[in-house]
Amino acid sequence: MSDNMALLSQEEIDTLLDFLTQQKSRVGNEVMDQESIDRLISLLHTDKVRSIKFDTAVPEARRERVSALILLGGMSDIREQQQNCLLDCSQDEKTGYVRIFCRDIRNDKRYYITPKCMEQMRYIDGDQSEWGYAVPPLTFDKLSVLLSVKYTKSSFNQITRIFSEKMFGQESIPVPDLYMPTAYSLIHHLNS
DSSP, rough: OSTTTOOOHHHHHHHHHHHHHTTTTTTTSSSOOOOHHHHHHHHHHHOOOOOOOOHHHOOOGGGGGGOSOOOTTOOOHHHHHHHOOOOOEEOOOOTTOOEEEEEEETTTTTTEEEEHHHHHSSSTTTTOEEEEOOHHOOOOOOOHHHHHEEEHHHHHHHHHHOOOOOOOOOOTOOOOOGSSSOHHHHHHHHHH
């Protein structure tokens, strides 16, 4: 390939078309911008799994225009995921670690979301990586954006209580705004 990131060889075009054809149920109707195309081309040149920096790589998206960046295993398309899943959390009884999962409300199936899933921007069934004792409420909200699912007020309150207790020693201590999503995000990501 030439140094111009906009040009692809015929083999790269064929590879891209094969991939998109296989993934067409997961690909939305949105048009890719040049930066996204350049990143896709860059990925074609490496077999290495790339990790991302979570906060800088999560797009700022408005709920009405967003489509999930990560499709859960077992979901046929993004609409199914949006309509039938809620982001939720719990604490592991043995370790005390936070567990974040998408819960399919039809059958109560849990899809555990791990840090490795977020680094690789794909759902990894059975991954054992852990979040640790606390997850900032802002991170929980950003996971909602990546998965294009909502969460309940009780789930958000639970993740906030755990964070406050583990970081500040008491559940009752208010969490600084630095760790909290904006009011706009809460309005759009809370399940009403």
